[in-house]
Amino acid sequence: MILKNKKKIRIIIGSLNIGGTEKQLLEIINFLAKKNWEIELITLKEKGFLINNLNPKIKVTNLNIKSSSKITNLFLIFYKLFKIFKKDSKTLTHFFLPQAYIIGMLAAITASSKCKLIMSRRSLNLYQNKYPLSRIIEKLLHKKVSKILVNSEAVKKQLVTEENVNKNKIKTIYNGINVKYRKKNNEFKNLKIIMIANLIPYKNHEMVLNSLKIIKNKLPKNWRILFIGRDDGIKNHLLKLSKKFRINKNIVFKETKNVNNFLKDSNLGILCSKEESLPNSILEYLSYKIPVISSNVGGCREIIKNKRNGLLLKKNNSLELSKAILYVLKNKNIAKKFSDEGLKIIKKRFTMNKMVNAHEKEYLKYVNP
Structure with missing residues (x-):
């Protein structure tokens, strides 16, 4: 009997501290865990507060880099990720946020990894004005990544017009939210x-x-x-x-x-x-x-x-x-x-259900092409 490829994914992010990206990611991987995906979450810094809300099926690898030197920190993160990609060069990998993307992609390329690689850009690129080198590096990495997921058309437009990314490589998936409305008084007697x-x-x-x-x-x-x-x-x-x-x-x-x-x-x-x-x-x-x-x-x-x-x-x-x-x-x-x-x-x-299902749909293109 021929078995389908196992549904397996590796997620790389700085930490799961509270933030907009981190909350969305938590929803995605908990959803995937319920659907029997094999998931490894790699955090570059600390694990973060939201780890407490993670499905216990998810494997967490914390690189636990604690050097007082920023340069040493970056090198150690790169080296540990390089070893991870050398050991497992096939698992679909998704990078969240710029630091994870830049260091992770460089590690994957150096390790000659055959992984399909996805990046999420979840902000406008104005941060690159402060770190101009990151703009140059990211433009080169965009050519190597398999897919770029964005959470708005505004971000997509920037990638196409300013960073020369082919629009067909980009997919917009809006943030999701659980609808929690409960009937209440919207009068303005007390603003x-x-x-x-x-x-x-x-x-x-x-x-x-x-x-x-x-x-x-x-x-x-x-x-x-x-x-x-x-x-x-x-x-x-x-x-x-x-x-x-x-x-x-x-x-x-x-x-x-x-x-x-x-x-x-x-x-x-x-x-x-x-x-x-x-x-x-x-x-x-x-x-x-x-x-x-x-x-x-x-x-x-x-x-x-x-x-x-x-x-x-x-x-x-x-x-x-x-x-x-x-x-x-x-x-x-x-x-x-x-x-x-x-x-x-x-x-x-903008429902949470739409958001998590859209991510799984993209992942399945690379796990079971």
């Missing part, structure tokens, strides 16, 4: 704004504070904005700004692993980043029927259709954001329309 974004300059929290300063006297008495995300070094600056603008009593900062209860209690979602690929935070807002105001950047416009299921604004425009907040606040029927249409688009295009 409760939520912004889920790590405290990083490009997420533009400062612009949001500027907008709220402009309209603070026009908002309901007990309005509140909740900033949820990891502090990457700007929290103290934002706190000082909020005090300067005399809105600090209305600002709450929260670093949490579970945002569901906060989403249930919010009635306006904001994301005003200077750049985005396809933000999970907007999907989370819409899944809870929260009307959304977003900057018109990257893949945001692939989720939000302006004035249909939310508002899209020019980036970095405090005055436009302040007007948009008041517009949604004063027009309850429009806010409800945004909420209803938002949930519809989630169910139609």
Whole structure:
């Protein structure tokens, strides 16, 4: 009896710490494990918090590199991956995030691996401006990789126009989300704004504070904005700004692993980043029927259709954001329309089921061609 090729895949990523990419990956591999795929997850740094939610069938290999020297770290990661590819040169391998892609691909090529290799690009390539060498290396590696998966058409366009990738090598698979909407009161008697974004300059929290300063006297008495995300070094600056603008009593900062209860209690979602690929935070807002105001950047416009299921604004425009907040606040029927249409688009295009099945479909092309 002739057996089909075993469904086997190797995933390489920095860690499974909490992040948008990591959460999506967790859903993918847990789904595959239930369907009897043999999976090895290789983490380059620490295992990460989300490891606790991993299906026990999944083999985890942590390279556990702890040198104080960055150069030594990179070399040791490369060497360990080289040995892995030498030992097993046939298993389908999927790289997530730039470091895993660059080092992993170089290791696979050096080891003369015959593996089919897939890369996921899940952000715009603006990080390459800070690391120009990575742009040169990645453009060379794109020629060797079997497939590139992206989570927005905005990312695909960049790869084609700026990195010379053949569009036929790229597949767009949108992020997925579990629909968690529970009927709740979306009235604006108490305005409760939520912004889920790590405290990083490009997420533009400062612009949001500027907008709220402009309209603070026009908002309901007990309005509140909740900033949820990891502090990457700007929290103290934002706190000082909020005090300067005399809105600090209305600002709450929260670093949490579970945002569901906060989403249930919010009635306006904001994301005003200077750049985005396809933000999970907007999907989370819409899944809870929260009307959304977003900057018109990257893949945001692939989720939000302006004035249909939310508002899209020019980036970095405090005055436009302040007007948009008041517009949604004063027009309850429009806010409800945004909420209803938002949930519809989630169910139609951005479900978790669609996302994980699309990944398996791509993998099967290489496991059982």
